[in-house]
Amino acid sequence: MVTAEFVLDLDEGMLEYFREMVDVLVDRCGISRPEAVARINRQYANLEIAPYPDLMCHEAPEFWALPAYYGRGDPLLPPTGDPDADAHIDFSRLPIHPAPAKDSPYWTLGEGPRSVPQPVDLTQSLEQLEGERWPTPPPDMTSLVKAVHELRRRPVGDLRPDEMARLITQDVGLPWLLPLAVRHLKDTASGQATGGWYDDDLLYAVVTRGPQVWENSPELAHELRTAVDMLGDLSRHLRDEVECFRASLPGETRRWQG
Structure with a gap:
């Protein structure tokens, strides 16, 4: 099925897996959920995803999510999300891919305030x-x-x-x-x-x-x-x-x- 989030055809199991990839980008890279979804859409839009468990599931969601945000460093290996495998990587020095163009089809969730909460409680975080x-x-x-x-x-x-x-x-x-x-x-x-x-x-x-x-x-x-x-x-x-x-x-x- 094609959902409102992703531009790929995903069954329920793979939909949950892709949402975990989005969670990785939100939690580890500090970006908004709309941008995280857009990056995943751009990264994997042209893939044909099999029903769960697709071959992607042989790796943790981090393995597929992080390359949608980080470029390759030196040595030319992308981050995998595995602490041991990534021990040599200084994440602060990795290049960061620009976000997809705002007018691209990858931005399926939109972003920005559709309605601004009023009033804003300044004492809250x-x-x-x-x-x-x-x-x-x-x-x-x-x-x-x-x-x-x-x-x-x-x-x-x-x-x-x-x-x-x-x-x-x-x-x-x-x-x-x-x-x-x-x-x-x-x-x-x-x-x-x-x-x-x-x-x-x-x-x-x-x-x-x-x-x-x-x-x-x-x-x-x-x-x-x-x-x-x-x-x-x-x-x-x-x-x-x-x-x-x-x-x-x-x-x-x-x-x-x-």
Whole structure:
């Protein structure tokens, strides 16, 4: 059967196995479930999967999941998920494959806030707001993965702009963090013109979310556009990303002027 998650024809046993592969990417790599599904879809879209137990089941789900995220290091062997076999691998130095293009068919779950919870309880953590507790990452995980896990346990009201940026860049907690981030950007944008310090990292993290995020949250997109309209002194790279954000909005024809 073809499910809403995967672009492959999977029976119930293999569906559960593929979901375990997704769990590996979410838990070990600190990415969102929609991105994890998209990576697995891209990696194995062209395979014909036999009924459970397919030959893939001769290996643990980690063996198939991790190459959808990590590239090959030196020596040129992909990570397997086996602690002994991977003992020689410094995961922090492995290349990371880019996520699939947001307009590709691999993004079956979508991402971003379809409805923003209001109000956000600033005393609660993402772990509490999402109702999902991630297991502690293994000791050999990258510092980024460990940081994402730790930040999910912090009250969202205590997160600094750079910490929100780190989570948003990984598409973690978008329904709760994007409204907070946009509000912060809007509140501080007016001071930028008079020489105030502006959170470039947070702005970059927010404007580089996929078009679907803003299609699902048009009011939030309008607030962000209002904020960027007040900005002038941005780097060329960041200005280009702002222009891309503006161009992605429905009915937007005027290019951002810096």
